[in-house]
Amino acid sequence: MIPAAFDYVRAGSAAEAIDLIGQYGDEAKFLAGGHSLVPAMKLRLAQPTVLVDIGRVADLSYIREDGDQIAIGALTRHMDVENSPVLAEHVPLLAHAAGHVGDPQVRHRGTIGGSLAHADPASDLPATTLALGATYVAQGPNGTREIAAADFYHGYFTSALAPDEMLTEIRVPKMGGAGWSFQKFNRRAQDWAIVGVAAWQRGSECGVGLVNMASTPVLASSVASAVAGGASAADAAEAAAAEADPQADLNASVDYRVHLAKVLTRRALEASAG
Amino acid sequence: MDITVTINGKTHTADVEPRTLLVQFIREQAGLTGTNIGCDTSSCGACSVHIDGEAAKSCTLLAVQADGCSITTIEGMAGDDGSLHPMQQAFMENHGLQCGYCTPGMVMAATSLLAENPNPTEEEVRLGLEGNLCRCTGYHNIVQSVLACAKS
Numbered sequence: 001m002i003p004a005a006f007d008y009v010r011a012g013s014a015a016e017a018i019d020l021i022g023q024y025g026d027e028a029k030f031l032a033g034g035h036s037l038v039p040a041m042k043l044r045l046a047q048p049t050v051l052v053d054i055g056r057v058a059d060l061s062y063i064r065e066d067g068d069q070i071a072i073g074a075l076t077r078h079m080d081v082e083n084s085p086v087l088a089e090h091v092p093l094l095a096h097a098a099g100h101v102g103d104p105q106v107r108h109r110g111t112i113g114g115s116l117a118h119a120d121p122a123s124d125l126p127a128t129t130l131a132l133g134a135t136y137v138a139q140g141p142n143g144t145r146e147i148a149a150a151d152f153y154h155g156y157f158t159s160a161l162a163p164d165e166m167l168t169e170i171r172v173p174k175m176g177g178a179g180w181s182f183q184k185f186n187r188r189a190q191d192w193a194i195v196g197v198a199a200w201q202r203g204s205e206c207g208v209g210l211v212n213m214a215s216t217p218v219l220a221s222s223v224a225s226a227v228a229g230g231a232s233a234a235d236a237a238e239a240a241a242a243e244a245d246p247q248a249d250l251n252a253s254v255d256y257r258v259h260l261a262k263v264l265t266r267r268a269l270e271a272s273a274g
Numbered sequence: 275m276d277i278t279v280t281i282n283g284k285t286h287t288a289d290v291e292p293r294t295l296l297v298q299f300i301r302e303q304a305g306l307t308g309t310n311i312g313c314d315t316s317s318c319g320a321c322s323v324h325i326d327g328e329a330a331k332s333c334t335l336l337a338v339q340a341d342g343c344s345i346t347t348i349e350g351m352a353g354d355d356g357s358l359h360p361m362q363q364a365f366m367e368n369h370g371l372q373c374g375y376c377t378p379g380m381v382m383a384a385t386s387l388l389a390e391n392p393n394p395t396e397e398e399v400r401l402g403l404e405g406n407l408c409r410c411t412g413y414h415n416i417v418q419s420v421l422a423c424a425k426s
Contacts (some may be wrong), residue, residue, distance in 0.1 A: 002294075008336075042314070104404070105383065189401065190317065
């Protein structure tokens with residue numbers, strides 16, 4: 001399968017990329033690792049007329065401490081997130097979840113920024129960064145702005161990014177020794193989650209993100225409230241789907257998804273309890 | 275667009291359409307047909323090659339993305355004298371292939387795995403090959419081959 005024809009330009013910096021995408025308009029797309037976009041283009045589900053390749057913007061690949069947060073460059077590959085000693089120490093949930101994206105070949109090429117900007121609710125990292133209370137940094141022609149992960153996802157493959165804005169950095173709070181768990185239910189190791197749960201707990205504080213339970217990743221606030229109120233893992237998990245709006249597909253009915261969300265949330269809460 | 279890609283140590287320069295997939299470039303421009311196209315949807319791993327030493331799926335990359343990169347395909351694994359790469363030898367000795375269609379991708383993924391984790395457990399081998407499918411379901415001997423290569 002071959003993508004529809006397009007023009008290809010290469011950007012050497014974020015500023016140049018934003019300038020180029022501004023010139024070409026709404027039908028242009030950024031190309032990072034390409035491991036969400038190229039498959040969609042091969043299936044002709046996406047037919048951008050111009051690709052602005054940002055894959056060589058080397059200064060957007062980094063992971064570093066910044067006060068009580070970890071700053072991750074948008075072009076950092078999944079493999080580098082997975083194997084980062086800084087993340088292993090401060091945000092182990094994110095490093096672990098990155099190791100569940102696709103397979104090693106995909107993780108060698110795909111980037112965290114690409115995955116988040118693609119805004120696929122079935123992807124692992126949107127829900128994980130949502131659970132962690134991450135902030136995304138977007139750069140546009142008029143400078144940069146910060147967008148809370150909770151405000152970023154608008155619907156299937158739709159985000160708060162303007163057409164001429166580029167995701168440049170992901171800022172994740174340090175977990176401070178919180179317990180955590182990532183539960184991914186699928187039939188083959190490399191598949192997207194049928195349902196997934198990313199959770200952390202520290203004392204009565206708790207964050208739970210759901211994968212593939214709505215048209216966006218879902219922050220399961222009712223679960224966090226129940227945990228804060230002293231509910232058991234089993235009781236809190238009963239509220240797992242309160243904020244969700246799952247759809248049926250080939251893999252699962254709505255009822256089955258709700259069932260999975262409760263079971264996986266209970267497991268995640270039990271595994272992440274101090 | 276003009277691109278230059280080094281494949282198995284040989285430089286290939288060509289004017290390609292931006293939509294040319296890397297696997298097409300390898301098979302049709304460079305004439306190296308050992309890299310197979312299987313699912314064509316980045317699931318099966320038959321098209322795996324090394325890009326600057328790391329396994330990647332060449333059906334899911336544009337050739338222009340590999341401009342300036344060094345690529346190794348299955349044809350580049352054996353020595354100049356025809357002696358098999360230790361991973362190829364291990365696959366042969368452990369009956370790690372049946373129909374052989376997935377084998378080039380398996381060998382490329384397995385060598386990339388050992389480069390990152392030279393002494394994997396059996397579970398780590400199985401996880402490390404999660405991106406490669408064998409339709410003969412010959413996974414047992416494939417895993418044994420990789421473990422044997424790691425030991426040798």
